[in-house]
Amino acid sequence: SQQGEEDxxxxxxxxxxxxxxxxxxxxxxxxLQWYRQNSGRGLVHxxxxxxNEREKHSGRLRVTLDTSxxxxxxxxxxxRAADTASYFCATGSGGYQKVTFGTGTKLQVIP
Amino acid sequence: xxxxxxxxRYLITVTGKKLxxxxxxxxxxxxxxWYRQDPGLGLRQIYYSMNVEVTDKGDVPEGYKVSRKxxxxxxxxxxxxxxxxxxxxxxxSSLGQNSYNEQFFGPGTRLTVL
Numbered sequence: 001s002q003q004g005e006e007d008x009x010x011x012x013x014x015x016x017x018x019x020x021x022x023x024x025x026x027x028x029x030x031x032l033q034w035y036r037q038n039s040g041r042g043l044v045h046x047x048x049x050x051x052n053e054r055e056k057h058s059g060r061l062r063v064t065l066d067t068s069x070x071x072x073x074x075x076x077x078x079x080r081a082a083d084t085a086s087y088f089c090a091t092g093s094g095g096y097q098k099v100t101f102g103t104g105t106k107l108q109v110i111p
Numbered sequence: 112x113x114x115x116x117x118x119x120r121y122l123i124t125v126t127g128k129k130l131x132x133x134x135x136x137x138x139x140x141x142x143x144x145w146y147r148q149d150p151g152l153g154l155r156q157i158y159y160s161m162n163v164e165v166t167d168k169g170d171v172p173e174g175y176k177v178s179r180k181x182x183x184x185x186x187x188x189x190x191x192x193x194x195x196x197x198x199x200x201x202x203x204s205s206l207g208q209n210s211y212n213e214q215f216f217g218p219g220t221r222l223t224v225l
Contacts, residue, residue, distance in 0.1 A: 030210055030211070031211055033213070035214075041218060041219060042115070042216030043154075043214075044216070045214065045215075048213070088153065092211065093210065098210055099156075099210050099214065101153045103152065103153040
């Protein structure tokens with residue numbers, strides 16, 4: 001079964017608005033990463049947050065992690081049409097590279 | 112340019128005809144992995160490799176084989192493809208073996224098995 005489940009499955013917003021995507025997971029983790037995928041292409045790493053961190057920023061991206069609720073959120077501020085893509089959370093656990101991907105949120109930013 | 116390459120990018124084949132999808136990385140990464148992506152299921156790991164001659168099963172290994180004879184290459188082999196292996200396949204690599212390492216993905220191989 002999937003470790004990460006993203007919510008919503010699809011999101012459509014106007015350019016300039018903020019986009020928030022959520023990820024819930026089931027078991028304890030060491031870290032959580034967010035990846036972006038443009039249509040049909042390879043995933044690109046966006047940001048990693050460790051299990052002892054609560055919030056992290058990178059440019060227009062803000063990630064939060066609540067380990068008590070087993071959930072994370074990705075906020076994209078001042079969205080642009082170029083942000084249109086699918087976004088996946090990936091949970092890391094164990095000592096080796098065991099990363100489990102969620103099902104993704106498809107974001108559409110309308111110019 | 113640092114990258115992961117996959118070939119072919121698109122492949123249509125018939126049931127039972129053996130095929131190999133190649134994956135190569137030029138970043139001297141230790142860890143390599145194969146995923147398949149299906150609608151509504153996200154990415155699922157097929158096989159991974161910690162280093163040369165070290166491979167292990169992921170979550171959905173049935174019907175697939177891999178080998179890691181050289182550090183840069185990690186081919187995915189379908190000995191007898193079936194229609195349920197129609198999918199979008201991604202190869203990925205990372206510098207280290209633990210889950211904190213960013214994975215670099217190839218462009219994908221879209222496979223159709225008739």
